[in-house]
Amino acid sequence: xxxxxxxxxxxxxxxxxxxxxxxxxxxxxxxxxxxxxxxxxxxxxxxxxxxxxxxxxxxxxxxxxxxxxxxxxxxxxxxxxxxxxxxxxxxxxxxxxxxxxxxxxxxxxxxxxx
Amino acid sequence: xxxxxxxxxxxxxxxxxxxxxxxxxxxxxxxxxxxxxxxxxxxxxxxxxxxxxxxxxxxxxxxxxxxxxxxxxxxxxxxxxxxxxxxxxxxxxxxxxxxxxxxxxxxxxxxxxxxxxxxxxxxxxxxxxxxxxxxxxxxxxxxxxxxxxxxxxxxxxxxxxxxxxxxxxxxxxxxxxxxxxxxxxxxxxxxxxxxxxxxxxxxxxxxxxxxxxxxxxxxxxxxxxxxxxxxxxxxxxxxxxxxxxxxxxxxxxxxxxxxxxxxxxxxxxxxxxxxxxxxxxxxxxxxxxxxxxxxxxxxxxxxxxxxxxxxxxxxxxxxxxxxxxxxxxxxxxxxxxxxxxxxxxxxxxxxxxxxxxxxxxxxxxxxxxxxxxxxxxxxxxxxxxxxxxxxxxxxxxxxxxxxxxxxxxxxxxxxxxxxxxxxxxxxxxxxxxxxxxxxxxxxxxxxxxxxxxxxxxxxxxxxxxxxxxxxxxxxxxxxxxxxxxxxxxxxxxxxxxxxxxxxxxxxxxxxxxxxxxxxxxxxxxxxxxxxxxxxxxxxxxxxxxxxxxxxxxxxxxxxxxxxxxxxxxxxxxxxxxxxxxxxxxxxxxxxxxxxxxxxxxxxxxxxxxxxxxxxxxxxxxxxxxxxxxxxxxxxxxxxxxxxxxxxxxxxxxxxxxxxxxxxxxxxxxxxxxxxxxxxxxxxxxxxxxxxxxxxxxxxxxxxxxxxxxxxxxxxxxxxxxxxxxxxxxxxxxxxxxxxxxxxxxxxxxxxxxxxxxxxxxxxxxxxxxxxxxxxxxxxxxxxxxxxxxxxxxxxxxxxxxxxxxxxxxxxxxxxxxxxxxxxxxxxxxxxxxxxxxxxxxxxxxxxxxxxx
Ligand SMILES: Cc1cc2nc3c(=O)[nH]c(=O)nc-3n(C[C@H](O)[C@H](O)[C@H](O)COP(=O)(O)OP(=O)(O)OC[C@H]3O[C@@H](n4cnc5c(N)ncnc54)[C@H](O)[C@@H]3O)c2cc1C
Numbered sequence: 001x002x003x004x005x006x007x008x009x010x011x012x013x014x015x016x017x018x019x020x021x022x023x024x025x026x027x028x029x030x031x032x033x034x035x036x037x038x039x040x041x042x043x044x045x046x047x048x049x050x051x052x053x054x055x056x057x058x059x060x061x062x063x064x065x066x067x068x069x070x071x072x073x074x075x076x077x078x079x080x081x082x083x084x085x086x087x088x089x090x091x092x093x094x095x096x097x098x099x100x101x102x103x104x105x106x107x108x109x110x111x112x113x114x
Numbered sequence: 115x116x117x118x119x120x121x122x123x124x125x126x127x128x129x130x131x132x133x134x135x136x137x138x139x140x141x142x143x144x145x146x147x148x149x150x151x152x153x154x155x156x157x158x159x160x161x162x163x164x165x166x167x168x169x170x171x172x173x174x175x176x177x178x179x180x181x182x183x184x185x186x187x188x189x190x191x192x193x194x195x196x197x198x199x200x201x202x203x204x205x206x207x208x209x210x211x212x213x214x215x216x217x218x219x220x221x222x223x224x225x226x227x228x229x230x231x232x233x234x235x236x237x238x239x240x241x242x243x244x245x246x247x248x249x250x251x252x253x254x255x256x257x258x259x260x261x262x263x264x265x266x267x268x269x270x271x272x273x274x275x276x277x278x279x280x281x282x283x284x285x286x287x288x289x290x291x292x293x294x295x296x297x298x299x300x301x302x303x304x305x306x307x308x309x310x311x312x313x314x315x316x317x318x319x320x321x322x323x324x325x326x327x328x329x330x331x332x333x334x335x336x337x338x339x340x341x342x343x344x345x346x347x348x349x350x351x352x353x354x355x356x357x358x359x360x361x362x363x364x365x366x367x368x369x370x371x372x373x374x375x376x377x378x379x380x381x382x383x384x385x386x387x388x389x390x391x392x393x394x395x396x397x398x399x400x401x402x403x404x405x406x407x408x409x410x411x412x413x414x415x416x417x418x419x420x421x422x423x424x425x426x427x428x429x430x431x432x433x434x435x436x437x438x439x440x441x442x443x444x445x446x447x448x449x450x451x452x453x454x455x456x457x458x459x460x461x462x463x464x465x466x467x468x469x470x471x472x473x474x475x476x477x478x479x480x481x482x483x484x485x486x487x488x489x490x491x492x493x494x495x496x497x498x499x500x501x502x503x504x505x506x507x508x509x510x511x512x513x514x515x516x517x518x519x520x521x522x523x524x525x526x527x528x529x530x531x532x533x534x535x536x537x538x539x540x541x542x543x544x545x546x547x548x549x550x551x552x553x554x555x556x557x558x559x560x561x562x563x564x565x566x567x568x569x570x571x572x573x574x575x576x577x578x579x580x581x582x583x584x585x586x587x588x589x590x591x592x593x594x595x596x597x598x599x600x601x602x603x604x605x606x607x608x609x610x611x612x613x614x615x616x617x618x619x620x621x622x623x624x625x626x627x628x629x630x631x632x633x634x635x636x637x638x639x640x641x642x643x644x645x646x647x648x649x650x651x652x653x654x655x656x657x658x659x660x661x662x663x664x665x666x667x668x669x670x671x672x673x674x675x676x677x678x679x680x681x682x683x684x685x686x687x688x689x690x691x692x693x694x695x696x697x698x699x700x701x702x703x704x705x706x707x708x709x710x711x712x713x714x715x716x717x718x719x720x721x722x723x724x725x726x727x728x729x730x731x732x733x734x735x736x737x738x739x740x741x742x743x744x745x746x747x748x749x750x751x752x753x754x755x756x757x758x759x760x761x762x763x764x765x766x767x768x769x770x771x772x773x774x775x776x777x778x779x780x781x782x783x784x785x786x787x788x789x790x791x792x793x794x795x796x797x798x799x800x801x802x803x804x805x806x807x808x809x810x811x812x813x814x815x816x817x818x819x820x821x822x823x824x825x826x827x828x829x830x831x832x833x834x835x836x837x838x839x840x841x842x843x844x845x846x847x848x849x850x851x852x853x854x855x856x857x858x859x860x861x862x863x864x865x866x867x868x869x870x871x872x873x874x875x876x877x878x879x880x881x882x883x884x885x886x887x888x889x890x891x892x893x894x895x896x897x898x899x900x901x902x903x904x905x906x907x908x909x910x911x912x913x914x915x916x917x918x919x920x921x922x923x924x925x926x927x928x929x930x931x932x933x934x935x936x937x938x939x940x941x942x943x944x945x946x947x948x949x950x951x952x953x954x955x956x957x958x959x960x961x962x963x964x965x966x
Contacts, residue, residue: 003183003186003187008925008926009926013925015660015661015920016661017633018660018661018668020922020925021923021924021925022924022925022926022927023926023927023929024926028924028931028933031925034633048176048933052675052677054675054677054933055677055931055933055934056665056677059665059668059669059673059724060636061635061636061639061640061661061662061663061664061665062633063602063632063635063636063638063639064602064632064633064634064635065601066601066632069633070635072635072636074666074673075673075675075677079636084138084142089565092161092163092164092408094179096178096181096184097184098183099183099184099186099187110183110187112181112182112186
């Protein structure tokens with residue numbers, strides 16, 4: 001079961017402490033860049049807000065709650081832990097988390113080959 | 115954590131909700147743990163609690179709680195279709211049906227439960243189904259397509275959920291229940307009766323006290339169910355939902371202790387009778403009880419993890435209170451809903467015309483709440499649950515907890531003046547009493563109270579009011595009220611303002627580095643963004659500021675529920691040239707935008723996608739329009755009546771004055787939105803007294819009113835100064851706005867701000883009119899700086915390639931966002947509902963609306 005990596009954008013397409021949205025096989029994925037380190041602090045989660053039922057997560061504000069790095073949904077402001085995808089306010093809501101890495105100047109998202 | 119004696123290999127049998135939670139918790143607590151997951155289903159864990167949403171269009175992927183990739187990235191080995199049918203306890207090896215073997219140091223059984231199907235003759239044929247897995251639902255969907263009538267056997271919680279699914283699928287739906295009432299576990303007889311009535315009103319037929327004796331071929335339908343007695347019912351399909359049984363086969367076959375009526379016996383650490391084997395979730399039996407809800411299962415998972423890593427968290431039982439909506443009917447059940455506790459007494463309220471039933475059960479002395487039943491209206495659930503879980507002392511007349519409020523008097527100002535029954539949050543039905551109960555139960559921080567009561571987690575419109583109530587209550591209890599804006603800054607908004615100004619701080623990062631901690635959040639970032647804007651007035655999409663803005667500010671539009679934006683060009687004073695109207699009309703037509711006139715005398719265009727915004731604004735700007743800042747905590751509009759120019763009664767040119775002040779303060783960022791209006795005479799057609807700043811013309815000049823507002827708690831503005839000339843009027847307003855911007859709390863409108871100033875209106879007059887603080891000149895100078903550096907943010911944005919890039923919908927594709935779907939209503943677009951999205955009818959393809 002190996003991971004297949006897909007180039008989705010360049011590192012300079014990311015906006016520091018903010019999000020962009022990539023389309024991968026019809027799936028919308030929100031990619032966030034936290035902090036200024038060149039290849040750290042990149043997170044990829046589902047773009048679909050399960051509460052607001054709209055594809056908007058990438059337009060949320062990044063922040064921290066305790067030591068968790070979170071994004072606040074722009075619609076109803078609930079927070080998702082970017083590392084686990086879990087919603088802080090209602091743990092039964094969850095965003096899928098995607099493996100993400102930087103290769104050279106490319107940002108890559110991983111999907112499973114099953 | 116004693117990782118030295120942490121077992122090296124942990125095998126988890128079953129990857130349901132609880133099994134998955136165990137894996138997640140263990141991985142988090144001990145990333146090095148070697149975990150092997152054996153899932154009996156063809157897929158990894160999914161959200162069974164929301165299984166029914168599969169019928170409303172949720173895909174298996176969307177229900178998934180994990181993915182193979184995620185488990186891979188955690189280093190968790192996983193196998194699907196791996197049904198374990200053998201345990202060798204001595205050799206510590208498990209074997210799957212297909213013959214694979216896995217050795218373990220510790221084994222975790224998370225095998226859940228299976229639907230109980232009563233052994234009625236004829237139950238075992240096609241179109242007789244159960245409701246537990248995604249495969250079951252696929253089967254039901256297929257069978258429903260070939261059926262007209264469907265029966266659910268079992269009128270419990272799951273049965274009613276299943277009935278809803280059949281009804282949604284368009285079948286004539288029946289529920290057959292053996293007991294004399296519905297939901298016999300959670301509800302009392304009265305509640306069950308009312309629920310039955312309500313459900314029958316919705317078109318589902320309920321048959322109680324019916325025992326099915328056989329299922330035979332039908333005459334008009336596929337089957338005929340014969341009941342004891344000589345009743346029968348014809349149906350095309352049957353769904354069994356007659357309870358669950360723990361999946362304890364492994365324990366039975368391999369000699370782990372099980373309960374008399376099934377279930378794998380566990381202790382507080384979730385250990386079975388074999389110290390190397392744990393059982394968690396619905397297969398486990400603790401103190402002779404099975405817990406058929408997911409939350410207790412999660413608690414068990416955490417207890418087992420804790421024991422594995424040497425911690426001391428134990429499973430100590432769980433509260434089984436439930437609140438849910440069944441077929442659209444609100445139902446709540448708390449604790450001892452059947453009043454089985456010796457000496458228990460109950461109070462009942464029933465409102466048949468409205469279909470509401472409420473009961474509370476209290477102890478012998480009426481001191482504490484033991485249980486409750488709510489049907490038709492569960493708005494008191496949260497409060498009652500607080501009472502019962504925390505044994506909060508009941509009020510003298512406990513029935514007031516469920517009786518409709520008779521408080522007639524409108525609440526006056528201030529949190530203290532509100533009665534306990536005042537609704538603070540109408541989204542989640544939280545009253546002041548709920549909040550007080552929460553504080554009494556020991557929660558004293560704002561975030562905690564929010565998450566306990568859910569207050570202010572819906573539309574958020576009550577945040578300021580909630581904060582007032584909480585602060586007032588805490589102060590009463592002698593708790594020091596921290597005015598900290600959030601966990602990242604131990605300062606109030608006003609203090610941050612001073613820090614930024616005095617230390618000439620220009621970016622959020624500098625402020626955070628010097629005075630804060632963590633990364634910031636959606637509370638402090640926009641607040642600081644606003645302070646920076648009203649202090650230095652840089653372009654808000656400047657690189658350093660972009661990440662601070664709420665989405666509305668980042669994309670310079672108001673985000674709507676479907677993620678599209680609305681566009682509001684400024685029309686100062688509500689004045690617009692025909693050419694302007696025509697241009698707006700053309701844009702609305704070409705982009706198929708929903709068009710509406712706002713209360714602020716301008717036009718709002720809805721349904722623009724983020725990538726269309728720059729294009730649309732380019733056209734508006736070319737036609738002479740500017741941004742209306744409808745998205746910002748800033749000046750919105752200055753409403754006006756037509757004034758002396760046209761009106762027979764007008765005494766001053768109110769439109770001219772409105773345009774002048776709107777152009778002066780446009781773009782000014784503030785703790786909250788700001789509204790103004792100018793009326794041309796005392797008839798007050800512009801409703802200036804409902805605005806933060808209102809101006810009313812007099813024979814001799816202008817009267818100035820301040821701190822009014824409409825909205826949730828309307829308030830008339832106070833008369834501030836009379837018969838001013840224009841120059842003095844502007845001077846006072848400059849000072850007033852800047853003083854407000856400097857000293858108000860986040861999201862505090864002018865009225866609340868003034869009420870919280872010691873000395874109130876008189877103090878404010880002193881500062882603004884008499885310059886008692888000696889800051890008037892400074893306030894005016896700061897306002898002049900903001901006025902002089904005004905820029906139309908949209909103009910700046912469309913002219914700058916970098917800014918425009920931000921509006922790309924996808925970084926890697928030019929494709930349109932196909933999740934945005936509209937339907938037509940009254941000749942215009944509106945967002946499609948979830949149901950409409952699935953039904954595919956009359957959908958307007960949003961992708962063809964772009965004419966570019
Ligand atoms: C339609 C529906 C609605 C529900 N609604 C709610 C609700 O609103 N609130 C609530 O709290 N709860 C609700 N529940 C109950 C909730 O889903 C369960 O409490 C929860 O799923 C229990 O989790 P579990 O992991 O113990 O069991 P399960 O989720 O049943 O998972 C057990 C897994 O183990 C597998 N398995 C069994 N035996 C073996 C074996 N020998 N080898 C390998 N794998 C095996 C099974 O195939 C299954 O995948 C609902 C359930 C249903 C069906």
